[in-house]
Amino acid sequence: MKIVILGGCGFIGSNIAIFLKKKLKNAKITSVDNFSRKGSRINYKRLVKNKINNINKDISKTNSLKKLGKVNIFIDCCSDPAIENSKKNMDDVIKNNFLTTLNTLNHSLKYNSSIIYLSTSRVYSIKKINNFVSKNKYKNKFNLRKEISENFNTSDIRSIYGLTKLFSEELIKEYSYLFNISYIINRCGVISGPWQFGKQEQGLFSFWMKNHIQKKKIKYIGYGGYGNQVRDVLHIDDLNELIYLQIKKIKKIKNITINVGGGIMNKISLIGLTKICEEITKNICKKEKIKETSNYDIPYYVSCIKKVKKIYRWKPKKNINQIMKDIYFWMIKNKKILKGF
Numbered sequence: 105m106k107i108v109i110l111g112g113c114g115f116i117g118s119n120i121a122i123f124l125k126k127k128l129k130n131a132k133i134t135s136v137d138n139f140s141r142k143g144s145r146i147n148y149k150r151l152v153k154n155k156i157n158n159i160n161k162d163i164s165k166t167n168s169l170k171k172l173g174k175v176n177i178f179i180d181c182c183s184d185p186a187i188e189n190s191k192k193n194m195d196d197v198i199k200n201n202f203l204t205t206l207n208t209l210n211h212s213l214k215y216n217s218s219i220i221y222l223s224t225s226r227v228y229s230i231k232k233i234n235n236f237v238s239k240n241k242y243k244n245k246f247n248l249r250k251e252i253s254e255n256f257n258t259s260d261i262r263s264i265y266g267l268t269k270l271f272s273e274e275l276i277k278e279y280s281y282l283f284n285i286s287y288i289i290n291r292c293g294v295i296s297g298p299w300q301f302g303k304q305e306q307g308l309f310s311f312w313m314k315n316h317i318q319k320k321k322i323k324y325i326g327y328g329g330y331g332n333q334v335r336d337v338l339h340i341d342d343l344n345e346l347i348y349l350q351i352k353k354i355k356k357i358k359n360i361t362i363n364v365g366g367g368i369m370n371k372i373s374l375i376g377l378t379k380i381c382e383e384i385t386k387n388i389c390k391k392e393k394i395k396e397t398s399n400y401d402i403p404y405y406v407s408c409i410k411k412v413k414k415i416y417r418w419k420p421k422k423n424i425n426q427i428m429k430d431i432y433f434w435m436i437k438n439k440k441i442l443k444g445f
């Protein structure tokens with residue numbers, strides 16, 4: 105079986121590639137990545153150590169995948185995933201997030217490849233999320249117990265980033281309908297864990313931990329600057345396990361769209377996250393309140409993971425404390441790497 109990880113030198117792609125290499129002894133695992141994101145070359149070295157080949161190609165270019173020949177399964181982790189960036193560099197975001205999917209699909213129809221697509225919770229409407237949060241009676245959003253399911257509204261504004269991911273989802277479904285391509289769309293919430301470098305623009309949980317380790321000032325940005333925003337988080341190891349199950353069952357379970365995240369058990373506010381980081385690092389950072397809210401921010405997101413749990417008999421094993429400890433120990437071991445971010 106030939107499995108190709110697109111964006112295999114990114115945070116998620118590299119972790120999945122290495123995990124599958126160890127788990128699926130008879131499969132050939134290959135990555136395609138053009139190192140366009142900071143940190144990709146560091147992950148490339150990890151692939152080399154694990155004897156995984158990377159093909160350095162820009163997947164947004166037509167025929168960039170031609171040399172791969174027959175592929176059984178594509179795992180599409182390739183994108184420009186920074187939401188705020190998508191306000192400024194629209195052309196690049198559309199190229200890297202959407203044209204890459206188009207080219208993957210065109211290759212897939214020649215060889216009847218299946219696609220496991222890493223989508224995002226950001227396909228859901230910003231306005232609709234804001235509406236239900238502002239209606240809730242709790243002052244502190246942390247007490248809200250709402251989970252967002254796959255049926256939530258996707259037809260309003262959701263950021264250029266979210267739009268490109270939704271475009272890709274829809275294109276995958278059209279190709280599946282026309283050419284019988286099997287797909288799984290995973291709408292991921294926040295994923296975190298070792299080898300996420302704590303970049304400001306993407307990867308909140310590692311960014312928070314890195315700031316605590318480096319004793320930098322932390323900023324509560326938006327919604328009055330109180331740090332009440334809430335997210336759920338999933339450990340990369342739990343995602344790896346799920347992708348493995350999806351590969352194993354691809355013939356039986358296919359053509360589905362599912363939310364993938366830590367769920368209600370793994371939700372936390374920014375203030376809560378600060379407390380955990382302080383407990384683990386024993387460092388207390390200066391705090392700054394920035395009242396102004398980005399028009400791409402949302403006050404709350406918690407994935408409803410009932411569907412994925414039921415279909416795959418899978419559930420997240422690592423809670424927030426374990427996730428943050430794993431990130432901490434990895435960062436302490438790799439302080440040199442982090443200096444560059």
Ligand SMILES: NC(=O)c1ccc[n+]([C@@H]2O[C@H](COP(=O)([O-])OP(=O)(O)OC[C@H]3O[C@@H](n4cnc5c(N)ncnc54)[C@H](O)[C@@H]3O)[C@@H](O)[C@H]2O)c1
Nearest residue numbers: 111113114115116137138139140141162163182183292295
């Ligand atoms: N990390 C998260 O919390 C999260 C949450 C939801 C969804 N996702 C989705 O998961 C996927 C992976 O995210 P990540 O955090 O690993 O991102 P990442 O930035 O770490 O990895 C993306 C990789 O894609 C490569 N890439 C981008 N454009 C390319 C192109 N045109 N040709 C070849 N390679 C290209 C980059 O070099 C990079 O190595 C993305 O599709 C993202 O939308 C991630």
